[in-house]
Amino acid sequence: MTHAFLSFLARHVAPRALRCSTAGPTPRRFALRTAALLLACAALACGTALPLSAQARVKAKHPGVNVSTVLPQSVMAGLQRAHVPLSSISVVVEKVGEHTPIVALNAGKPMMPASTMKLVTTYSGLSILGPDYRWRTSAYADGTVDGNGVLHGNLYIQGTGDPKLVPEELIDLVQKIHKAGITGLDGALVLDKRYFDAATRDLPPFDDDTTAPYNVGPDPLLYAFKSLSFTLTPSPDGSVAIDVLPALAQLQIDNQMHAINGPCRGDAASVSPSVTPQPNGTVVASFTGDYSVRCAPRTINVAVLDHSAFFAGGFLALWQQTGGTFSGATREGPVPTGARLIATHQGPMLSDIVRDINKFSNNTMARNLYLTIGAMEETPPATPAKSARAIQAFLRRDAINMESLTLDNGSGLSRDEHVTALALADLLQRANASPVAQVFVGSLPIAGVDGTMRNRLNNEGAGGNAHIKTGTLRDVRAIAGYVASADGNSYVVVSLINDPHSEAARAAHDALLEWVYQGPAQGFAQPLAQAADPARSKPRKNPHKRGAH
Template identity: 25%
Template sequence: MKKLKHMKKNITLIFILLLQVISTGQDLSSLNKLVDKYQKSKLFKNSTWALHARYLKSGKVILDKNSEVSVAPASNMKLFTSTAALEILGEDYKFSTKLYYDGSISDDGNLYGNIYIVGGGDPSLGYDLVKSALPLDELMQSWIKAISAKGIKTVRGNIIADALLYDAKPIPDMWDWIDIGNYYGASSTALTINNNLYFLYFKPGNKGEAAEVLRMEPEVPGLTFTNYMKTGAKGSGDNGYIYCAPLQYNATLRGTIPAGVDEFSIKGSIPDPPLFAAQKLMSALQENGIAVKGKPTKLINLVIYDDSKMITKTISPPLKDIVYIVNKRSDNLYTEMLLKALALNVKGKGDIESGTEAVKEYLERNGINSDGLFMYDGCGLSRSDAITAKMMVDLLEMLTKKKHFDSFFNSLAVVGDPGDIGYFSSMGRGTEIEKNAHIKSGVITGVRAYSGYLKDRKGKTIIFSLIANNYNGEGSDVSFVHKKIMIELAKLN
């Protein structure tokens, strides 16, 4: 009798185990069928579609397709740059921008010398994407207060911008002409201010009619426009582009903005951010009753500053808050600034090439094979950038063991979280990935990517990277498929 009960228990146990195996098998089968179905579809038939997913704890591979083929990652590249910065610079690292004067200050308030704005590579200077950073006007007021506290009433010399901490090449060589005049193609200079952008406001007409330029905020002295901007259909959104190279002051406007609104703005990149900083400070001084007899200009040769003549110092928010903007808002300028900071810290030279070398060394030092990595910038805007899906997952796995992991993880978008930013706040609502998947997206023409973490039904962490290049259809169609794959991953037992 006891033997019979024992047999029944064993049979029950075997039955339960079989059900679990069948259940898991069905989940994997569903995932594989989904991928196979879309691989044969018109959308992906001629594309390069790289997929890799595995369990964090066991390392068991769940999904693997073209995972060691180099593909363009778009903004997924930011994960390499931002995590290298967290490890090498430290999550509490801060940048500083300093104001100095030279010459002497007379008893009646005349500065017989110049004022220098010395850039320290702070991407947040004068723009409050990071909450603790001062916006442009408040920054100017803080500087004017410090200048006044020195007893300066008249500046007999110039306002000089010093951006020599980093090299003179403002943008990567491999960026496209269509991008560089727009805010997301802004120059990464050691003295950056107002996110190196301006807003350009238009008055739309009827569909097909010209769109009139109304104003620029902030005003960039000397910047003019050749305007070919047209009015598109109502609700057509921002399809306007600003074509302008760094250091050039005539921009060409093309594309469309939507009809049906009183005014519509697009964002452009300031042609010469250090010069703009000097111009802005000079203007603010004059508006506040401090005369400037010289002009705004830029430093050409290195100067050794006298610390006793430092007027003030503006300290950035901690690096972890800057990385939050890099990944959560996918800010290209912030990322390129971090790349140059890495270059200076690791290689002693603040240039793009030294920065990419520093990132590759960081990967190798952490046991990640960088074969298949082609890095021409820090943010992924270059269409020549390439990574592998497996390399991305290797990076995400390695990061879970780092002390700065929480700072990194918090910078990822949380799918379906109403408190998150933009599209992701409504993505995946009512599905297994709602408030479960933490991801970084990547979007440029012909590229759609999602990489990150999620948990399956048993609470086990899955790391994944889904990257599509040169698909035949809309990017939104690819993102929809990638969302379905994430949902299937989250359904696994």
């Protein structure tokens, strides 16, 4: 451990643990966290074991409880190869329905969870809003419609944060407007985006890759994740076809690509477009360079423009494709009191949205869901603070103790979000016993099958038997979910690594999942000191146990 980290423990963690220990019955989290931190200090910084007197007190107070603070040999080997010290990993393994961990290492240490934070957001969203919840995108009109179907007035589109307002969904709203008798617009297209606070817009990207789709922020009128997908297909005649989805009314493609013979070389950056807004309102995507005919078609995803320009361009492209005309301007503004509702589109059910968020770790969808929770539990406009309060209040009502939880945007794409492995394990246990268990567990990637786990553990026993949410940031790697083991039991597994070498530790996480699948009774690396979590010595009654796979 570094001197700075030890100083932090002395200033912040130790005083809290001591205050807790003198204030009556010791809460289980402080007991486990204190034991784990002392063990980590002993093994990694001090070079000695936990004092025998402390071990004796734990065993005397909680006889018969065995919680290993030692990892399996296969996991230890993976960490050693990755040069990740034990102080950088936090692990909890427990049987579903039981609340005494089988393994608990640094379990109460706040860690950056990366995308495993989506478990908190999606479980809270399913429980608060309900799996059948749907977002609404509505159209209003003022003015009159003449005999030719031209609206002499403004058309207003009001959004509530639908995370999956893609072309296949937005076309429904366009067609409903046409069915209301409107085929032409000579007023303005006005976007009402008051459902989310203006402070949630134009946030700085998480990193320097400003055109990366994962950096796209939330918006009440999020359309197609504010990203264009360009597909390049070379042809033997020397041309390169460029297709784009979704269509934007103002987008023009300047294609100066040439198909050539020779080996397929280069990466996506070498054929990425330069996207430039023009003074006349158009946007030009320019492609230059050579592309080998030996290359397969390649799709490049690029985030462009701001949310309002992107939505307006997408809406008008669909409007014009369906025979609509438009001669006005686009702007933002509120729906006036006297405007009449002419069409409403209901998005997919939240159960489907949660599946997309967790299977594919979609940050933008998670951030829209996060803000929606705040708007629904309090009042619009949504803010991150309202969402954090709503989720924290729900977790307290649901008897999930997450004292170290720090929320920022709900997606895990943050250096400010923290949680403990123990808290995530508690959430997974509660979710598995909840009315939304089937939807929640089914939304997690399946090892070797789909989502972010499709290429992991394909040829191992855990393949097809582990529902695992993954998380990856620079210096962060995480897994959290459920494993159905060969011994017929189901286990909750959480492991969070915060270390500069975390990227190399994927094998250690895979080894942990395979070890759990084979059956935790197979043993550990060596019989080192053990610590108990007093509150987990007696499993909670769980009459609704279900959902783990």
